[in-house]
Amino acid sequence: MATTGTKSWAELKPAGASRIPEGLWLRCPGCASMIYRKQMETNQHVCPECAHHYRIGADERVRQLCDDGAFEPLFDDLRCVDPLKFKDLKTYKDRLAAEQKKTGRHEGVITGRAFIKGRQLVLGVLDLHFMMGTLSSVVGEKLTRAIELATAEDLPLVIVSGSGGARMQESGLSLMQMAKTSAALARFDDAKGLFISVLTDPTTGGVSASFAMLGDVIIAEPRALIGFAGPRVIQQTIRQELPPGFQTSEFLMESGMLDRVVDRRELRNEIARLIDYAGK
Amino acid sequence: MAIPYTMEFEQPLVEIESEIRALEGRSGSGEQDYAEEIAGLRKHHDRLLQKIYNGLTPVDTVRVARHPNRPQSSDYIRMIAKDFVELHGDRRYGEDPAIITGFGRIGSLKCMIVGHNKGKDTNEKIACHFGCAHPEGYRKALAKMKLAEKYNVPIVTLVDTPGAFPGVGAEQRGQAEAIAVNMREMSRIRVPIVSCVIGEGGSGGALGIAVADRVSMLQHAWYAVISPEGCAAILWKQANPQTNAEAAQALHITANDNLKLGIVDDIVEEPLGGAQRDPAAAAVFLKEWIVSNLSKLRRRKPETLLNKRYDRFRALGAYDEVTPAPAPDPRPES
Ligand SMILES: [Zn+2]
Numbered sequence: 159m160a161t162t163g164t165k166s167w168a169e170l171k172p173a174g175a176s177r178i179p180e181g182l183w184l185r186c187p188g189c190a191s192m193i194y195r196k197q198m199e200t201n202q203h204v205c206p207e208c209a210h211h212y213r214i215g216a217d218e219r220v221r222q223l224c225d226d227g228a229f230e231p232l233f234d235d236l237r238c239v240d241p242l243k244f245k246d247l248k249t250y251k252d253r254l255a256a257e258q259k260k261t262g263r264h265e266g267v268i269t270g271r272a273f274i275k276g277r278q279l280v281l282g283v284l285d286l287h288f289m290m291g292t293l294s295s296v297v298g299e300k301l302t303r304a305i306e307l308a309t310a311e312d313l314p315l316v317i318v319s320g321s322g323g324a325r326m327q328e329s330g331l332s333l334m335q336m337a338k339t340s341a342a343l344a345r346f347d348d349a350k351g352l353f354i355s356v357l358t359d360p361t362t363g364g365v366s367a368s369f370a371m372l373g374d375v376i377i378a379e380p381r382a383l384i385g386f387a388g389p390r391v392i393q394q395t396i397r398q399e400l401p402p403g404f405q406t407s408e409f410l411m412e413s414g415m416l417d418r419v420v421d422r423r424e425l426r427n428e429i430a431r432l433i434d435y436a437g438k
Numbered sequence: 439m440a441i442p443y444t445m446e447f448e449q450p451l452v453e454i455e456s457e458i459r460a461l462e463g464r465s466g467s468g469e470q471d472y473a474e475e476i477a478g479l480r481k482h483h484d485r486l487l488q489k490i491y492n493g494l495t496p497v498d499t500v501r502v503a504r505h506p507n508r509p510q511s512s513d514y515i516r517m518i519a520k521d522f523v524e525l526h527g528d529r530r531y532g533e534d535p536a537i538i539t540g541f542g543r544i545g546s547l548k549c550m551i552v553g554h555n556k557g558k559d560t561n562e563k564i565a566c567h568f569g570c571a572h573p574e575g576y577r578k579a580l581a582k583m584k585l586a587e588k589y590n591v592p593i594v595t596l597v598d599t600p601g602a603f604p605g606v607g608a609e610q611r612g613q614a615e616a617i618a619v620n621m622r623e624m625s626r627i628r629v630p631i632v633s634c635v636i637g638e639g640g641s642g643g644a645l646g647i648a649v650a651d652r653v654s655m656l657q658h659a660w661y662a663v664i665s666p667e668g669c670a671a672i673l674w675k676q677a678n679p680q681t682n683a684e685a686a687q688a689l690h691i692t693a694n695d696n697l698k699l700g701i702v703d704d705i706v707e708e709p710l711g712g713a714q715r716d717p718a719a720a721a722v723f724l725k726e727w728i729v730s731n732l733s734k735l736r737r738r739k740p741e742t743l744l745n746k747r748y749d750r751f752r753a754l755g756a757y758d759e760v761t762p763a764p765a766p767d768p769r770p771e772s
Contacts, residue, residue, distance in 0.1 A: 241756035246673035295755030334754035341625035366614035387604030
C-alpha cells in the first residue's frame with residue numbers, strides 16, 4: 159500500500175472543505191495546522207504541511223496544468239436552456255443564473271486545445287464550482303466535441319473530472335450524456351487515441367459511471383472521493399459502518415480500479431510522460 | 439394473480455368489482471339471471487379504469503411500474519421466447535441473478551436476451567437485490583452480448599431496475615467502471631440491439647444495458663436520471679408523498695415525457711389498466727415491437743447500424759448555440 163488510506167470519510171470531509179474560507183490564514187482540514195493562504199495557493203492549493211489537496215476550480219486547474227498561455231478554449235458558445243422548466247425549491251433558471259454570476263462561466267466545463275510541457279492535446283476540465291461540476295446537456299456536448307476533435311486530429315485527450323454526477327435538473331437528457339460521451343470514447347478508442355482521465359475530489363455518480371472511468375490511463379489525486387454511489391446512500395442501504403478509507407483514491411487503487419495516485423504538483427510531469435509513451 | 443394489491447387511485451374500482459363478484463355468486467343459483475346487470479357493471483368498470491389510467495399522474499405511474507404483479511423480465515422471457523437457454527456468470531467474479539441473460543427465439547428470430555430481474559418470492563428478491571445489479575451483473579450482460587455479436591445474433595434488453603446496487607462490494611469491484619464500459623461497448627457492438635424499459639428505468643443502472651439502436655418504454659414504465667424519492671431527498675431536502683409527487687413531475691419520467699425528449703423512440707402500449715392486469719396481452723405487444731424492429735434493423739449493414747446508433751445518442755441533449763462553432767483555428771504558438 160503506497161499511501162495511507164486509513165482516514166474515515168468524516169475526517170476527510172470537514173464542513174466547507176469545498177470553499178476555502180477567506181482570510182490570510184486558514185486551518186488546514188487535513189492536518190489542522192494554521193497555514194498561510196498565499197503559501198498554500200502558490201503551492202498549487204496543496205497544504206505545505208500535510209499535502210492536503212484543496213478543491214480548485216477549472217480556471218485554476220487549467221493554469222496549473224498548461225504551459226503559459228497555451229490553452230485555447232473551444233465550444234464556448236453553448237448555453238443551457240432549461241429544457242424541462244425544472245423547479246424544485248428553486249427554479250433551475252435561478253440556480254443557473256446564480257452559478258453563472260458566482261463563477262463568471264456559462265457552464266460547468268472548460269474544453270479546448272492545450273499544451274502540457276510542449277505536448278499538444280485536447281483538454282476538458284469540469285468545474286466543481288459550477289453546480290458541483292454536474293453533467294448537463296451542455297457539459298456532455300462540449301466534452302463530446304472535445305473527444306471528437308481529439309479523434310479527428312489524432313491528439314491525446316485529458317479530462318479532469320470533479321463532479322457530483324449527472325445534473326438532476328435535466329433528468330433523462332443529462333443521463334443520456336453518459337451514453338453520448340461513452341460512445342464518443344469508443345470511436346476515440348477505435349482510432350487508438352490516448353485518453354488520460356484525471357479524477358479529483360469528488361468524482362461520483364454519472365460522471366464516474368461514464369467517461370471518467372473510461373480512461374486508458376486513470377490517475378487520481380490523493381484522498382479524493384471516487385465512487386458510483388455516495389457514501390451516505392450506501393450507508394443507508396447496508397446499515398453498516400463503511401470500511402476505513404472507503405471510496406478514496408487509495409482504496410480504488412488497491413481495488414484495482416485506477417492506475418496511479420498522483421500528487422497535484424506532479425500531474426504535469428506525469429501527463430507529459432504518459433503522452434510520450436502512449437500518445438501519437 | 440395471487441396477491442390482491444390495490445393502489446389508492448384504483449379504489450373506486452374495488453367497489454364495482456365486489457358488486458360484480460356478488461352478482462356472479464348469485465347467478466346460476468336459481469331462477470334469477472343477472473347477466474345484464476353484470477355486463478352493465480363491467481362496462482362501467484372498464485370506462486372508469488380507462489379514465490383512471492388516462493389520468494395517471496407521474497407518481498402514480500411509478501406505482502404502476504413497481505406493482506408487485508407487474509410482469510418482469512423472467513415473465514416476458516417465458517411468454518415471448520421459445521427454447522430459452524439461460525447463460526450464467528461473468529467469468530470474472532461471480533453470478534449476479536439481478537440480470538438474466540441467455541439465448542432465446544422470439545418469433546422466427548434467434549436472439550440474445552438480457553434483462554434486469556427483480557425476483558418473484560422473497561428469497562429470490564433478496565438474491566436479486568430487488569433488481570439492483572452488481573458490477574458482475576453488468577459484466578455478465580456485456581460478456582453475453584459480445585457472444586451474441588460473435589455469432590451475429592441480435593440483442594434484446596429488458597430494463598427494469600430501481601438503480602445499480604449501492605454497496606461496499608459493488609464499489610470495490612467497480613460499479614462505475616462496469617456501467618461505463620457497458621455503454622462504451624454497446625455503442626460499437628456490431629449486431630442490432632433493441633431495448634425496452636418494461637418497468638423501472640433507474641438511472642445509470644438502467645442505461646448500462648440500454649444503449650441500443652431502438653429504445654422503447656412500456657406505457658406505464660418510468661425512466662429518469664434518479665428516482666423521484668432520491669431526487670426529492672436531495673433537491674427538496676426530504677422525501678414525502680408531496681415532494682415525491684413534485685419530483686416525479688419535475689423529472690419528466692413518464693413514457694410520454696421521454697418520447698418527447700427523444701430519449702425513447704416508441705411507447706409500447708399496455709393492456710387496459712396496466713400490464714399487471716393482463717401480462718399475456720402485454721407480452722403480445724412487447725413481442726410485436728421487438729420483432730418488427732429487429733426485422734428492420736437486421737437489414738442494415740453493420741457500418742450503417744453503428745453510425746445510426748452513434749447519431750441517435752449523439753443528438754440527445756438540449757442547448758443553445760449563440761454563434762456557430764468557430765472553424766478549427768491555427769494552433770496556438772508555444
Ligand atoms: Zn495540512
